[in-house]
Structures are given as C-alpha cells and as structure tokens.
Amino acid sequence: MTNFAAIFLGIFIEAVPFLLLGTLASGLVEVYLDQEKLVRWLPRQPLLAAVIGVGLGLVFPVCECGTVPLVRRLLSKGVPPALGMAFLLAAPVINPVVILSTLMAFGPGVVFWGRLGLTAVIALLVGGVLGADPDVHMVLRADAGLTLHCVQADGQLLPGQRFRQVLLVAADEFFEMGRYLVIGAALAALMQLFLPQSWFLAVQSGPVLSSLFLAALAVLLSICSTVDSFVALGFAGWMPVGAVLAFLVYGPMVDIKSVLMFGRVFRKRVVVYLVVLPLVLTLLLTGLINVFWKGG
Amino acid sequence: MSLRGYRLFQGLLMALLGLFLLSRLRDGRILLYLNQRFVWLVLLAALVLLGMAQVVLQARPGLREETERRSPMGLVWLALPLAIGVLIPARSLTQEIVAVRGMQTQPIVLRANVPARPVTIPTTQWSILDWIQAFRDAPDDQVGKAVDVTGFVFRDSSLRADQMIVGRFAITCCVADASAVGVVVHSEQAASFAQGEWVRVQGRVSWQDVNGEAQLGFEAETIERMDAPEQPYLFP
Numbered sequence: 001m002t003n004f005a006a007i008f009l010g011i012f013i014e015a016v017p018f019l020l021l022g023t024l025a026s027g028l029v030e031v032y033l034d035q036e037k038l039v040r041w042l043p044r045q046p047l048l049a050a051v052i053g054v055g056l057g058l059v060f061p062v063c064e065c066g067t068v069p070l071v072r073r074l075l076s077k078g079v080p081p082a083l084g085m086a087f088l089l090a091a092p093v094i095n096p097v098v099i100l101s102t103l104m105a106f107g108p109g110v111v112f113w114g115r116l117g118l119t120a121v122i123a124l125l126v127g128g129v130l131g132a133d134p135d136v137h138m139v140l141r142a143d144a145g146l147t148l149h150c151v152q153a154d155g156q157l158l159p160g161q162r163f164r165q166v167l168l169v170a171a172d173e174f175f176e177m178g179r180y181l182v183i184g185a186a187l188a189a190l191m192q193l194f195l196p197q198s199w200f201l202a203v204q205s206g207p208v209l210s211s212l213f214l215a216a217l218a219v220l221l222s223i224c225s226t227v228d229s230f231v232a233l234g235f236a237g238w239m240p241v242g243a244v245l246a247f248l249v250y251g252p253m254v255d256i257k258s259v260l261m262f263g264r265v266f267r268k269r270v271v272v273y274l275v276v277l278p279l280v281l282t283l284l285l286t287g288l289i290n291v292f293w294k295g296g
Numbered sequence: 297m298s299l300r301g302y303r304l305f306q307g308l309l310m311a312l313l314g315l316f317l318l319s320r321l322r323d324g325r326i327l328l329y330l331n332q333r334f335v336w337l338v339l340l341a342a343l344v345l346l347g348m349a350q351v352v353l354q355a356r357p358g359l360r361e362e363t364e365r366r367s368p369m370g371l372v373w374l375a376l377p378l379a380i381g382v383l384i385p386a387r388s389l390t391q392e393i394v395a396v397r398g399m400q401t402q403p404i405v406l407r408a409n410v411p412a413r414p415v416t417i418p419t420t421q422w423s424i425l426d427w428i429q430a431f432r433d434a435p436d437d438q439v440g441k442a443v444d445v446t447g448f449v450f451r452d453s454s455l456r457a458d459q460m461i462v463g464r465f466a467i468t469c470c471v472a473d474a475s476a477v478g479v480v481v482h483s484e485q486a487a488s489f490a491q492g493e494w495v496r497v498q499g500r501v502s503w504q505d506v507n508g509e510a511q512l513g514f515e516a517e518t519i520e521r522m523d524a525p526e527q528p529y530l531f532p
Binding site: 001002003005006007008009010011012013014016017020024164167168170171174175176178179182183185186188189192193194195196221222223224228231 | 306310313317320326328329330334337338340341344345347348351352354355369370371373374376377380381384385386387388389390392393395396397398468469470471472473
C-alpha cells in the first residue's frame, strides 16, 4: 500500500503544477480572448489551421495534463477543430519547456529533431483528418461542459474582477479535469506495481515491436512530457533509436490520464481516432527509422 | 449541492491541497515523491492553489447562478490524493518494487550531458550513481579506487554466495520512474545480510566475476548495518 501511495502521489503531485498551468491558460482564454476577432483571424482551411495548431504550443506552453481543458475552451471560442486537434497532440512536445528538456537530454541529434519532426507530422495529419469538418460538434461531446462557468461577454468588469473570473474558471477546470488525473495516476500506479517492466522490455528485436513496446511503456508510465526525455535516456543505449522516439512521441500524445480526459470532452469516435491514429503513424514512422537509420 | 455550498467545499479542498503540499515541502518529505529539481514547481502550485482557494471562497453567486446545482463527485475525487497523503505515512519505495522493475547493474546512460563526478571530490563521497556513471565513462581508470557507499542489499540467482548487490533507487522525475541501480559487492560475509537491509560498504573497486562475465564492482573491506537514510533516493 505504501508503494501504491508513493507512486500515485508522485504522479499526482508532479502533474498538479502543469494541470494548473493549463487550467489558468484556459481561464485567460475564456475571459480575455475576443471570440469574434479570433474567428475572423484564424484560417478555416483544415490543413492550414492544423499547421497553426502544431506551432501554437510555442505560445501556450502546456503539457498533456493542461492541453485538454485549453483545447476544449479554444474550440468553444470558435477555433477550427483542425487547429484544436493538432494543438492537442503537438503542444505537449512542441513547446519551449519540452524542446529545452529534450535538447538538454539528447543534444541536437536524431532523437531531438526526430521527436519534433515526427510529432509535427503526426499532429498535422491527425489534426487535418479529425478537423476536416469545421463543425465543432463533430469532435466535442454534446455535454462537454462548455457552459461550465462560461463568462458572459461583459466589457464592464474591472481588471480585478476579470482576474478573479480567470481564477474561478481555472478552479472549475482543475476539479473537472483533476478527477481524470486522479483516476489515471491510480491506474498507472497499480499497473506499475503488478506488471513487470521486463515483460515490456524483453522485446528488443524487430523494428516495429520494439517501438510498440516502448510506446506501451510510455502509456503505462504516464510521465509528464516535460521530463520524459531524461527517462528515455535510460533506453537510449540499448533500444533502437526509433523505439526511443516512439516513447518520446506517442507518450505525450496518449497516456492513461489524457485518454480519460479525452473521454470527458470528445466524442467516442474521436477518442478512438486520437488513440489509434497517432499509434499507427508512430509505429510506421519509427519502424522506418529503425530499419533505415544506421546510427551516427 | 447548491453553488454556494459547492464553492465552500471547493475552496476548502484547494486550500487543504495547497497546505498539504506546503507541509511536505517544509518537512522535506516532498523528496519521497519527486526529484528535487521540481520542488520549486510544487511550491508555485501550492501558492496558486491557496490564491485560487481564496478567490473561490470569496465568490458570491450572481442572481442567475443562485439556483444552479453542482455534483459534489468532482470534489470527492480531488479529496482522494489528499486523504492518501495524510493517512498513509510518506515512505520510500520498498524492495518489492525491484522484483517488478529489475535491478540495473550495468553502466547505463543516465544523463548524456552530465559528466562523471569531478575528480576534486574524493571517491569516498561518490554515490552508487556516480560509480555507475564512472564505470561507463572510464572503466579501467576506476580499478583500485577507494569506495564508501550506502544502499540496500539485493540478491538474485545470478550471484554467488559471497556476492550481493548494494543498490539505491534513482529518480529522474517522480517515483513513477524510479529505477533500482546497484553495484556488485564481493565479501565473505555477503550471505549474512538480509535482502533489503541497509548497509554501508567500504572497500575498493575491482573486477568481479558475475555469472561468468567480468563486471566492475566493489571488493568490500568492511560492511556495516545501518538504518535507512532519511533521503533514500538518488537524483541523477
């Protein structure tokens, strides 16, 4: 029980600052972002919108715990679904904090550029596919909680009142998404206690199997993307480079916590696509790297 | 639950979560959950939680919100980590985890850009992690150097009766990624130490025969039993 408590609280406490960051960003978007201007400025063409979504993490530096509430809020403000979905998948990696931590861990080599490149390509493709229909209701659940403490457009609020509104929105989001963080952390802790890692790591041969097993391990560990590079270093010496990339690319897009959060916000069909499409693309691309990359 | 009641419990829970984190930071037990590099983030989160709690507790529902009802289930979920944190004493991971995660005794890449321990620090102050990094970087240079490390005893079927592993958990991020790292120790008294027992090993680096393979390890001169240290983890 003490091991469960230690792992569960370790994941939870480490994720709380990032969940707070995401919910505060969501509150700022809700209170300060002008919906009409946003809709007017952003491109409606899915692929172009997805390109912007891939790079938006550089402005909103949130990791996987924070992206879901922020994407929900952005979609409710009229942001094109392609942009939102691309941002959802790319932002946990393509943001200043994770770029820096990956660079610190691996240096400017194949893993660093591979992580950024593969993440961008996968987010672009999946974002383009899921956001092909500009109707936001095609991706969001009918009861996605968009009315949850929505702030009425009110220019009369004083700056202090507006800031308090930001914190109220953030508090509601924190509790709504926090429950999935709690459930995800508990599941990850239980799996870590009862599933030997050797089962996952025994499969080192095979370009696709090695990637599949490290991608599965990333889901199982549910480590925040801001620090997963340092964990991946442990595999760097003895697993194929493509498999290490699978850990670093798929893990931030999909893990136990984020899948539970997806389920609260997106339609079932979209959740399945969000889990399966990035996995297939990750295995395909990292498998090719395993076959053709000969080191250096 | 009425919105007013919901806000009251929501604010109290946020304040308690913030205070729980602050208390763990104050007594240092936060390091039983995560790497010291992330302590400042937890402090920031605790302060933000307290600030948000104050705003939530002061919030007065508008006329439109007076009749709004909220489910208390969301509050219950967030109360869970608080309850576990308060009711279950903070302790380090135990031996059972090694059975699930395995023990890493080979030189591994821990942080590619971190050099081995500077030569200015006496090797008797090196941790097990420092030794493993040094074994990776310059194995032959380490033979004969003086060793003084603490760790828990681990033994598996690959070791002879006069061998054991002295190990520690290394945490890169949080305990979820803790990996057991250790070095093989040769001593005639090895069999007298129980699995999981904390020991201090003094001796010298030497090549060991482990299952027919040469591996750098420690030739023990003395091994003392000791209590587990307050901070049992190593942080790469």
